[in-house]
Amino acid sequence: MMSALDIPTLKENIDRETVDQVLSLDVDKYKYGFSTDIESDMAPQGLSEDIVRFISAKKNEPQWMLDWRLDAYRRWLTMDEPAWAKVHYPQLDFQDMYFYAAPKSTPAPTSLDEVDPELLAMYDKLGIPLKEREILAGVERPNVAVDAVMDSVSVVTTFREELAKVGIIFCSISEAIREHAELVQKYLGSVVPVTDNYYATLNSAVFTDGSFVYIPKGVRCPMELSTYFRINEKKTGQFERTLIIAEDDSYVSYLEGCTAPMRDESQLHAAVVELVALENAEIKYSTVQNWYPGDKDGKGGIYNFVTKRGDCRGNGSKISWTQVETGSAITWKYPSCILRGDNSRGEFYSIAISNGYQQVDSGTKMIHLGKNTSSKIIAKGIAAGFSDNTYRGQVSAHAKAKGARNFTQCDSLLIGDKCGAHTVPYIESRNATAVFEHEATTSKISDDQMFYCQQRGLNEEEAVALIVNGFVRDVLQHLPMEFMVESQKLIAISLEGSVG
Amino acid sequence: MTNPILEIRNLHARIEDREILKGVNLAIPAGELHAVMGRNGSGKSTLSYVLAGKEDYEITEGEVLLDGVDLLGMEPNERAAAGLFLAFQYPIEIPGVATMTFLKAAMNAQRKSRGEGEISTPDFMRAVKEAGASLNIDASMLKRPLNVGFSGGEKKRAEVLQMALLAPKMCILDETDSGLDIDALQVVSKGVNALRSEQRSMLVITHYQRLLNHIVPDVVHVFSDGRIVESGDKSLALQLEAKGYADFDSEPA
Ligand SMILES: Nc1ncnc2c1ncn2[C@@H]1O[C@H](COP(=O)(O)OP(=O)(O)OP(=O)(O)O)[C@@H](O)[C@H]1O
Ligand SMILES: [Mg+2]
Numbered sequence: 070m071m072s073a074l075d076i077p078t079l080k081e082n083i084d085r086e087t088v089d090q091v092l093s094l095d096v097d098k099y100k101y102g103f104s105t106d107i108e109s110d111m112a113p114q115g116l117s118e119d120i121v122r123f124i125s126a127k128k129n130e131p132q133w134m135l136d137w138r139l140d141a142y143r144r145w146l147t148m149d150e151p152a153w154a155k156v157h158y159p160q161l162d163f164q165d166m167y168f169y170a171a172p173k174s175t176p177a178p179t180s181l182d183e184v185d186p187e188l189l190a191m192y193d194k195l196g197i198p199l200k201e202r203e204i205l206a207g208v209e210r211p212n213v214a215v216d217a218v219m220d221s222v223s224v225v226t227t228f229r230e231e232l233a234k235v236g237i238i239f240c241s242i243s244e245a246i247r248e249h250a251e252l253v254q255k256y257l258g259s260v261v262p263v264t265d266n267y268y269a270t271l272n273s274a275v276f277t278d279g280s281f282v283y284i285p286k287g288v289r290c291p292m293e294l295s296t297y298f299r300i301n302e303k304k305t306g307q308f309e310r311t312l313i314i315a316e317d318d319s320y321v322s323y324l325e326g327c328t329a330p331m332r333d334e335s336q337l338h339a340a341v342v343e344l345v346a347l348e349n350a351e352i353k354y355s356t357v358q359n360w361y362p363g364d365k366d367g368k369g370g371i372y373n374f375v376t377k378r379g380d381c382r383g384n385g386s387k388i389s390w391t392q393v394e395t396g397s398a399i400t401w402k403y404p405s406c407i408l409r410g411d412n413s414r415g416e417f418y419s420i421a422i423s424n425g426y427q428q429v430d431s432g433t434k435m436i437h438l439g440k441n442t443s444s445k446i447i448a449k450g451i452a453a454g455f456s457d458n459t460y461r462g463q464v465s466a467h468a469k470a471k472g473a474r475n476f477t478q479c480d481s482l483l484i485g486d487k488c489g490a491h492t493v494p495y496i497e498s499r500n501a502t503a504v505f506e507h508e509a510t511t512s513k514i515s516d517d518q519m520f521y522c523q524q525r526g527l528n529e530e531e532a533v534a535l536i537v538n539g540f541v542r543d544v545l546q547h548l549p550m551e552f553m554v555e556s557q558k559l560i561a562i563s564l565e566g567s568v569g
Numbered sequence: 570m571t572n573p574i575l576e577i578r579n580l581h582a583r584i585e586d587r588e589i590l591k592g593v594n595l596a597i598p599a600g601e602l603h604a605v606m607g608r609n610g611s612g613k614s615t616l617s618y619v620l621a622g623k624e625d626y627e628i629t630e631g632e633v634l635l636d637g638v639d640l641l642g643m644e645p646n647e648r649a650a651a652g653l654f655l656a657f658q659y660p661i662e663i664p665g666v667a668t669m670t671f672l673k674a675a676m677n678a679q680r681k682s683r684g685e686g687e688i689s690t691p692d693f694m695r696a697v698k699e700a701g702a703s704l705n706i707d708a709s710m711l712k713r714p715l716n717v718g719f720s721g722g723e724k725k726r727a728e729v730l731q732m733a734l735l736a737p738k739m740c741i742l743d744e745t746d747s748g749l750d751i752d753a754l755q756v757v758s759k760g761v762n763a764l765r766s767e768q769r770s771m772l773v774i775t776h777y778q779r780l781l782n783h784i785v786p787d788v789v790h791v792f793s794d795g796r797i798v799e800s801g802d803k804s805l806a807l808q809l810e811a812k813g814y815a816d817f818d819s820e821p822a
Contacts, residue, residue, distance in 0.1 A: 523644070538666070
């Protein structure tokens with residue numbers, strides 16, 4: 070019965086949904102822009118050593134962790150904000166922000182039954198599959214384990230027991246600091262050093278929560294692991310910290326999703342993500358970032374200043390980053406791979422969409438240190454409205470990186486003539502045997518393409534959504550199925566109002 | 570006579586400062602197929618674009634009715650949903666969008682504008698398979714991005730496939746026969762003939778009498794310098810083939 074013709078069916082449906090989604094929404098509406106009324110427990114406003122101590126104390130951290138934070142804080146005081154990215158924003162006032170906000174629910178929940186129903190309802194609105202019980206009851210096959218982080222605190226981690234059976238640790242970083250100190254101490258800051266950059270250092274001082282994943286030797290993680298971040302509280306910064314360790318010959322696929330309610334003021338999000346892949350281990354890290362981008366005049370929105378880096382430490386290690394960036398007023402983000410082990414491989418697949426007054430400066434770094442290391446970069450930037458979209462990428466080969474290879478392809482698509490797309494590649498090779506290829510294109514959606522689609526019955530927004538989904542197809546294919554569906558919808562939503 | 574599906578009255582259109590359509594009058598009754606022949610640059614494609622609602626043109630005079638409803642006030646997608654289809658002389662490439670995906674998006678967009686529900690996946694698959702098979706379009710072509718890397722003949726067949734699936738009431742085919750080999754011409758003609766019905770009208774633009782042996786027209790019009798200068802039965806096409814357009818170049822009678 071099944072024929073070759075049936076294969077694209079799922080995607081057909083997705084495209085259809087994409088289009089429906091666009092039609093069902095007002096142009097200025099941010100789908101996730103509701104804020105949830107949950108009592109929360111906050112740190113005093115501003116930033117000081119006392120706040121760092123406050124955060125550490127709230128989390129019952131051991132002394133070594135507090136010392137680590139304080140060291141980071143003191144170093145941060147001596148640093149300056151970076152100014153090299155092609156983004157513009159008013160001076161951040163750290164004394165006006167709150168660095169810790171926890172939803173009030175005491176004591177910490179150990180199962181879904183103990184979680185504030187308001188909170189569960191909110192996650193439900195976000196479409197996060199927290200319904201562990203139903204799934205466990207056998208209604209559906211489990212395929213995603215979720216850790217949900219709201220403001221500063223990791224709320225619930227599903228499927229932990231299931232995972233524990235094969236020795237996988239999936240919990241909040243706060244819990245890992247208490248329960249798995251030896252692992253955290255060994256790896257925290259080993260990929261992104263405390264002094265790496267202004268925001269990473271700030272994060273090291275004040276990070277509040279995030280996820281921790283440990284995959285033991287030889288284990289293939291049986292389900293996708295997922296974290297959902299959400300900034301709910303007014304004027305809070307979110308500083309999450311994620312650490313993923315894949316021992317020799319292991320595999321894990323990790324998904325990260327982000328949303329925030331609409332707020333007039335801009336909010337800061339400065340995360341640090343560290344990945345460690347040991348010999349022949351593979352980590353696949355996917356992000357769908359949909360933080361609030363600000364209103365149509367460019368007011369409000371999230372400043373997303375993130376440091377993400379993976380270290381391929383062993384022979385044949387592999388790290389693959391896939392990102393769909395549609396939100397935030399400003400995105401400053403370069404998920405990178407250090408290809409230290411011989412024969413290791415790094416990949417970066419990116420879709421970055423900017424509309425309205427959004428500014429995106431994103432890309433990757435592939436640092437080839439080992440022999441026969443390879444990397445691949447496919448970056449698709451879509452700029453609409455008055456936005457600015459920059460791809461910034463660095464590929465470098467160390468003197469010992471014999472036979473290093475990179476292939477980079479950067480494609481930009483412009484919608485309208487008030488936006489900008491820029492490609493800034495940095496290529497450095499200290500080894501004569503390294504082969505780096507770079508291709509870049511810039512295109513526009515042509516009037517002829519629009520007319521053709523409209524002649525077939527699609528309205529302008531449906532036509533743009535279809536054409537853009539086509540443009541990003543080779544990146545979308547790298548996302549896990551759940552995220553592919555979500556992403557196609559998001560792409561359509563984020564381009565609303567970009568035509569006509 | 571039944572009401573015409575398409576009625577064009579004294580249509581004038583210009584692009585920038587240049588008038589290209591200079592008073593087109595044409596009525597196509599339901600169920601009829603009319604052929605339009607004319608020199609290169611006489612304005613045939615322009616007529617088809619103006620009917621489909623391409624933005625570049627300014628309509629300075631005249632009106633167009635589709636099944637009695639004013640067409641010129643509608644957006645291109647509304648015209649499509651109202652039943653107007655144009656098989657392009659030069660079909661446009663849509664990179665990354667599989668032909669299948671495009672077909673379904675188009676069908677559902679039109680259904681939605683008409684207030685109908687989405688087509689079910691099995692129904693869609695069945696319709697595509699059937700229509701594809703009769704046009705020699707196989708599954709692998711349907712998975713490729715629409716028109717990207719298609720040969721000239723494949724592009725034209727894909728246009729007719731879209732036409733078959735969208736089931737319009739007014740079909741305009743702009744040189745759908747150009748670039749087709751002898752076998753493909755047979756296949757496409759068969760496809761077009763299969764779509765002829767009492768409820769549907771067609772306007773077929775062509776340079777070749779040969780096509781009209783396969784797709785036999787009810788009426789043939791000669792287009793010259795932005796208007797129809799002569800109309801007749803299919804023998805008019807034979808006459809053109811023998812003598813060229815010279816007889817029709819002077820001012821209209
Ligand atoms: N965008 C444009 N700007 C200026 N002139 C145009 C434009 N589009 C069409 N024209 C002119 O309008 C005239 C009619 O063109 P059209 O394509 O309608 O001719 P046609 O009858 O379809 O010719 P052919 O048989 O070669 O397809 C031509 O002289 C063409 O150059
Ligand atoms: Mg033409």
